[in-house]
Amino acid sequence: MTNFDNLILDVDSYKASHYLQYPPGAEYVSSYIESRGGAWPETLFFGLQIYLKNVLTKPISRSDIDEAEAVFRLHGEPFNREGWEHILKAHKGFMPVRIQAVREGIVLPTRNALVQIVNTDPEIPWIVSYLETALLRAVWYPTTVATRSLMIKKLISTALEETSDDPAGQLAFKLHDFGARGVSSKESAGIGSVAHLVNFRGTDTISALLTAQRFYDAPMAGLSIPASEHSTMTAWGQDGETSAYANMLRRFGGPGKTFAVVSDSYDVYRAVADIWGGTLKSEVETMGGTLVVRPDSGDPTVVPVNVIEILAEKFGSRINGKGFRVLPDCIRVIQGDGVNERTIAAILANLKAKGFAADNIAFGMGGALLQALDRDTMKFAMKASAIRFNGDGWRDVFKNPATDPGKASKKGRLALLREDSDWRTIREDELHADAENLLEDVFVDGRLMRDQSLDEIRRLSWP
Structure with a gap:
């Protein structure tokens, strides 16, 4: 064999x-x-x-x-x-x-x-x-993965420096690795995600944790949070969407806890305005933790900005020391669809133009982080000299x-x-x-x- x-x-x-x-x-x-x-x-x-x-x-x-x-x-x-x-x-x-x-x-x-x-x-x-x-x-x-991740880190860091009162405290968790299913092998997932974890602390790629333990003496290289997927939300049916969200609050909400809920199974704007910002608003505000709303379809440079605007209308916002609006601590947004260097830059620019701080959003990046590259991305070569x-x-x-x-x-x-x-x-x-x-x-x-x-x-x- x-x-x-x-x-x-x-x-x-x-x-x-x-x-x-x-x-x-x-x-x-x-x-x-x-x-x-x-x-x-x-x-x-x-x-x-x-x-x-x-x-x-x-x-x-x-x-x-x-x-x-x-x-x-x-x-x-x-x-x-x-x-x-x-x-x-x-x-x-x-x-x-x-x-x-x-x-x-x-x-x-x-x-x-x-x-x-x-x-x-x-x-x-x-x-x-x-x-x-x-x-x-x-x-x-x-x-190449580590360098791409670093370039995005610099981009997000600049946006935080311009719009946030606490840029350093948030940066480590602003880009989360969603790439395990989008790469060619488990080995690539582990190696690529550890390369990303040089710059950030968030990953959903378990093989990265094992790779970091084995080769870089890292007992726990990255963290994650409970999160829903479409199957766990649509299993409740369209008429049960509110019940699905309420279950997430009940299961994962609480003081100091953070969890994410994909909210675009049917109509993300209605979900944000009528369910999160309506029926379940008081529960979100009083649970003591942070709900992270995840829009997952549509124009990635526009939809998450619109969602943040709706959330600000429903939950209110404060003006920070740099003059930008920040949602209450109980609610944030993560964009995990269509995310790359270009769309991250556009989202951050659109938020800033509308008066919102970069505090309000995080990003999840999959194949574009770990797979959409090759040896020629940075023109690597080995040559005899x-x-x-x-x-x-x-x-x-x-x-x-x-x-x-x-x-x-x-x-x-x-x-x-x-x-x-x-x-x-x-x-x-x-x-x-x-x-x-x-x-x-x-x-x-x-x-x-x-x-x-x-x-x-x-x-x-x-x-």
Whole structure:
């Protein structure tokens, strides 16, 4: 039976033939990973530690080699049996590579080296590129999600600073992850949601909690609240909508409690005006907790703003110190449909234009947070930048396509510097003795060299 955790098979097919393609005498290859630009001007680096702990700290076995050989032979590719046997015998099955990386949680401009990898055994220079498939995937996906989440955090933070009396106290729960059902796998859900939880504290993705516990020493990385779905509301029938809402109040309301109720099963405006703001108004006001109304259809930039206006008419509002209206503490709104960077910006702008503070709303984001992205969103790439032959010094390796200058790659062994707010990737041989290379050792020959907690990563990403 195929072992889906076989490192040798976690690769693009053509990698199997690359050991035969390097020039004679090649001993060491050095490669790096960077974002070459894309959707945002900076990156929040995150996620490599998951791959290191889950994959590279485990050795390959002879059965892995046997299985991989059988697969590649049938697949039409050559197989480097001798090379893998050497890794098994000389290194006890651990990958003989040195990986350096910037600290997870660091935010830095694109077009800087985030990771650098070199083999430590001159017999197998091909191993660096062989690991590209899995290593690049382990970096680009969580880093892209973390960066998207950070950009939204900055957007919401600005709105709170402009309209709220307590911007810092609310920010952590303003964007909630609804993405578990919208991604391609449970693994993606866990990794992507933990990347989001670097910036926020709200998630409905349970696999994220397990991922954070296992790989980032986080006993409880995120929180959630009781909430309804359409099936639990429509099960009462249209004539029973008020009873369905009353049941939610009875089951989940109370001092200090917060719960959410989807309210658009039939007519969200009627539900808000006549049920929440009419029949059940006094119960909402006296329960001691917070009801979060969730509109879930219609124009996402308009409907939640209209709902907040209706709630203000029914429940009243106060004017805060910055001159914006805030609903009573017993009621808020969450928009979880059609949410992305553009609609969040539009909703916040529309609220501000109507005189409402950002306090009144939170956002739930699903596939747009964890799935609506790819490697090209931030133009991630791993490229060889240096090679050594027969004991000689490093020689530059690079690409510089005449048809696409944006894909030009860096040359030489690399180092990463920060001087005040200026980040620079330079050649390692240009590094002054008193300068600190921020590409730190994280993995050497099967050993994890750095173990960061989620708490540390959060502090680095939002000082």
